[in-house]
Amino acid sequence: MSQQTPSGARDRAAVGVFTPKAAILFVAVGTGLFMYFRHEKQKLLEQKQKELESRQYGRAHVGGPFSLMTHKGEPFTDKDLLGKWTLLYFGFTNCPDICPAELDKMTTIVDKIESTYGPIVQPVFLSVDPARDSPCQIAKYLTDFHPRFVGLTGSYEDVKATCKAYRVYFSTPPGTKPGDDYLVDHSIFVYLMDPEGQFVEAFGQVTTVEEVLGRFEKELREWAKEKGRKV
Amino acid sequence: MGWFGWSSSSKSTNEDPPLRQDRQKCWETRDAYFACLDRVGVVKAGDEGKQCAVENAAYNENCARSWIDYFNKRRVIAEQQKGLLAAANTQAQDAKRTS
Ligand SMILES: [Cu+2]
Numbered sequence: 001m002s003q004q005t006p007s008g009a010r011d012r013a014a015v016g017v018f019t020p021k022a023a024i025l026f027v028a029v030g031t032g033l034f035m036y037f038r039h040e041k042q043k044l045l046e047q048k049q050k051e052l053e054s055r056q057y058g059r060a061h062v063g064g065p066f067s068l069m070t071h072k073g074e075p076f077t078d079k080d081l082l083g084k085w086t087l088l089y090f091g092f093t094n095c096p097d098i099c100p101a102e103l104d105k106m107t108t109i110v111d112k113i114e115s116t117y118g119p120i121v122q123p124v125f126l127s128v129d130p131a132r133d134s135p136c137q138i139a140k141y142l143t144d145f146h147p148r149f150v151g152l153t154g155s156y157e158d159v160k161a162t163c164k165a166y167r168v169y170f171s172t173p174p175g176t177k178p179g180d181d182y183l184v185d186h187s188i189f190v191y192l193m194d195p196e197g198q199f200v201e202a203f204g205q206v207t208t209v210e211e212v213l214g215r216f217e218k219e220l221r222e223w224a225k226e227k228g229r230k231v
Numbered sequence: 232m233g234w235f236g237w238s239s240s241s242k243s244t245n246e247d248p249p250l251r252q253d254r255q256k257c258w259e260t261r262d263a264y265f266a267c268l269d270r271v272g273v274v275k276a277g278d279e280g281k282q283c284a285v286e287n288a289a290y291n292e293n294c295a296r297s298w299i300d301y302f303n304k305r306r307v308i309a310e311q312q313k314g315l316l317a318a319a320n321t322q323a324q325d326a327k328r329t330s
Contacts, residue, residue, distance in 0.1 A: 093248035093249065094248065094249060094295070094297070096254075096257075096297075096298040096301050096302065097254070097258070100251070100254060133248075137247070137248050138248075140247060140248055140250070141248040141249075141250070143250070144250055144251045181295050181296050181297045182297050183297045183298075183301055
């Protein structure tokens with residue numbers, strides 16, 4: 001905010017926006033946002049953290065071994081992700097609007113990739129609410145989305161460990177019972193993993209279908225050039 | 232009449248997750264209720280007194296309590312943000328005029 005610059009007058013005008021009243025309101029609103037939209041805030045934080053980590057340590061640090069169960073009640077581990085590209089989302093079936101919107105987006109993306117390249121991408125929904133999301137419940141939920149979706153759930157410990165490996169944050173309100181009505185606060189990313197199970201990218205809520213497709217096709221081209229195959 | 236089986240009653244024999252038509256119905260009744268709140272100039276759900284009772288009943292009928300709380304809070308925050316933006320704009324305009 002330098003007065004010496006020709007734009008000094010404009011700078012003063014900008015400072016004038018923050019009267020004490022506006023400042024208090026700003027803080028109040030900020031607190032409200034923090035309380036109820038940690039969902040979004042966490043998303044940004046994790047995005048930053050992810051960018052930092054991928055620059056510092058490379059891709060290998062997102063993801064890892066896990067052992068869960070599919071929506072059909074079959075065992076499923078990280079090994080089952082190999083040999084296909086994976087689009088992975090962490091959410092819960094009682095999510096009011098963000099999860100279903102993201103799963104719709106994934107369905108569109110997978111359909112588009114499939115129509116060009118065949119079924120080379122596996123969509124996966126991993127529940128961060130294992131207490132309520134039984135395989136049966138997830139199976140019913142997934143009927144709204146891509147037919148090739150694999151739903152995953154497991155014990156709280158196994159889910160927690162998987163989320164940790166994928167750097168996904170989630171928080172269930174304390175003292176809830178399986179039949180209770182509650183929401184789970186969680187980070188909102190669609191992860192793209194390559195056919196060797198290596199992390200490629202995490203897409204936030206604001207990323208469009210076209211942007212995800214563009215990123216995927218770029219990665220696919222590089223992969224195909226290097227490996228001589230698409231998966 | 233419950234929502235997904237666990238709304239008001241403690242017994243949860245019905246394990247069904249919310250499906251697309253359930254969500255749609257909930258969002259529609261929410262939008263109708265919020266439109267009514269807009270009409271009567273109320274931001275915070277519950278401050279409308281006896282107004283919007285029909286819309287509120289439909290909203291409560293079609294959405295889980297946790298969703299209602301979430302949507303209502305989000306409405307308040309969105310309105311605060313709008314108000315803040317408007318106030319900032321007005322002040323920026325005033326500042327521009329006087330400078
Ligand atoms: Cu969600």
